Amino acid sequence: MAQSEKKRQAALAALEFIEPGCRLGVGTGSTVNCLIEELSQVRDKIEVLVASSRGTRNRLADAGFEIAQLTTVGDLDLYIDGADEANKQFHLIKGGGGALTREKICAAASRRFVCIIDDSKWVGVLGKFPLPVEVIPMAQAHVARQFVKARGQPILRKDFVTDNGNSIIDVHGLTIANPVEMEQRFNQIAGVVSVGIFAQRPADVILMAGDSGVTRLER
Ligand code: 5RP
Helix, strand or coil: CCHHHHHHHHHHHHHHHCCCCEEEEECCCHHHHHHHHHHHHHHHHEEEEEECCHHHHHHHHHCCCCCECHHHHCCEEEEEECCCEECCCCCEECCCCCCHHHHHHHHHCEEEEEEEEEHHHECCCECCCCEEEEECHHHHHHHHHHHHHCCCEEEECCCCCCCCCCEEEEEECCCECCHHHHHHHHHCCCCEEEECEECCCCCCEEEEEECCEEEEEEC
8 A cells, every 4th residue: 555545544544533522733744634635524523723833724724624723722632643753652753844843732732642654654763763853043053062962963954944933953863762761851952942752742542554454552
């Protein structure tokens, strides 16, 4: 099965988590775009929608949905988002699309976080996918030096500005063997807005699409 079809299958499987009156957060990326294409099927069940990026907000608006601001709606019932890597502890790497900070806020504010992936994202140890780090622009060089000390190879994402007006540094070559500790440690570097390790607030459910269908994993 093609990867694009797996993404669609994972997205479709997430629809059943949307219950009547749902206050729903919508992530960012190509897998989530499949979800947005199918979301009109459950339109009547959605009370409030919050978007994790401008890109997602625009797609939802094009599909005829009204979008609310997280600050005005309070906590969410459900957050659905993709990931760049996932492991069996439900820890994730996210931020390939550069939306990691708002995604992390939505995940933190949600009662349940359902992660939709194809099976290419499943790993034993996180870190093969370069770790995205959102950085205040004036701190780029300082933050990069701290990641070199941590044995990573930081590369500034070219011609990219986040929705928050910041830069992204992609850190290659890290072995993220202790995601909770590394998330905490990297978060403390001055100038880091957020790191793409989602371990302190992991996914609650992973829907992973492979050749033989969608596997549902619950924490
Ligand atoms: C965006 C993300 C995405 O969830 C992640 O990059 C996965 O994207 P895709 O569904 O396109 O493979 O974290 O910031």
